Amino acid sequence: MGQRRSPLGVEDLERVAARGWRALEEGSLGGWLLRAGGGFTGRANSALVVGDPGVPLPAAVDAVARWYDERGLRPAAQLPGVRSRAADAAFAAAGWERDEDTLVLTAPVGGPQEVDVPVELAASPDEAWLTGYRYHGDALPPVAVAVLTSAEDAVFASVRLAPAPAPLAAVARGVLTDGWLGVTALTVAEEHRRQGLATAVMAALQGWAAGRGAHSVYLQVVGTNTAARALYRRTGFIEHHRYHYRRRVG
Incomplete structure (x- = not known):
């Protein structure tokens, strides 16, 4: 058997997963990771919403939209776990569509x-x-x-x-x-x-x-x-x- 699993929280495991499926271009908005990969896969073409974006959430939503608009991609955000609920509400208030749950x-x-x-x-x-x-x-x-x-x-x-x-x-x-x-x-x-x-x-x-x-x-x-x-x-x-x-x- 392998070694005992090292416990990781939601945000840390998502950061590990982001390194395992890298976008072709990456940027940051505070703690959020902005990713662009030519439109191939949601994971490589969405903002990973973990941590603090460093600006009020409505402004963060607008900043994410601009970043993807500049690259000709449909703006998208990946929202993991319960800590992303406030951000999720901000994206919902801006009219962004929600898709189905993915289980990790x-x-x-x-x-x-x-x-x-x-x-x-x-x-x-x-x-x-x-x-x-x-x-x-x-x-x-x-x-x-x-x-x-x-x-x-x-x-x-x-x-x-x-x-x-x-x-x-x-x-x-x-x-x-x-x-x-x-x-x-x-x-x-x-x-x-x-x-x-x-x-x-x-x-x-x-x-x-x-x-x-x-x-x-x-x-x-x-x-x-x-x-x-x-x-x-x-x-x-x-x-x-x-x-x-x-x-x-x-």
């Missing part, structure tokens, strides 16, 4: 596990991996590669069940930050679901991370994805906190 789940990193599925790990994603990762069911935009590879100490897992040029059966991305393994981009091809591939990929990534001194793992799953939530619950994950996005209308 955590677990201790386990030791090496025997799996029957061959999982390959690589330092960068190849074309087969990029084709296998379906972001919200869609093919990736060109900017995706820069976002996926912007973090330090990342690894890309893939499962091939048939020789090339057959597509990969499953892919995922892992990144190690301050002893925390972040798992993202976990995608299993529809025809290969319910065959244990997600569990095998998770085991491979945790084994990789344990060998590098990781103590804990985190991941995000939307609240409506009941199948994924059940899978992670069975493998020992618990809810750490939730977040949601606000996006300006129009």
Whole structure:
């Protein structure tokens, strides 16, 4: 088993996660982190609302809007945990739309596990991996590669069940930050679901991370994805906190 998990509060874990999924451009508004990544993913294109923005909240909302307007992106904010409620109310008062909750789940990193599925790990994603990762069911935009590879100490897992040029059966991305393994981009091809591939990929990534001194793992799953939530619950994950996005209308 990995080391005992170091407890982190909501804001600290979100800062770890932000380093694991880096935007291509970052700025700050007091303690808030402003992120732009060419429009690819909400996490890389939203203001992370943690800490004090250093100005009154209505002014902070306006400043966030200007920052994204200057970059041709729809202004958005990520609001985690209960401490963001006052800021959430300020964005709501400005008419920004709220989306569904995303759950942040955590677990201790386990030791090496025997799996029957061959999982390959690589330092960068190849074309087969990029084709296998379906972001919200869609093919990736060109900017995706820069976002996926912007973090330090990342690894890309893939499962091939048939020789090339057959597509990969499953892919995922892992990144190690301050002893925390972040798992993202976990995608299993529809025809290969319910065959244990997600569990095998998770085991491979945790084994990789344990060998590098990781103590804990985190991941995000939307609240409506009941199948994924059940899978992670069975493998020992618990809810750490939730977040949601606000996006300006129009």
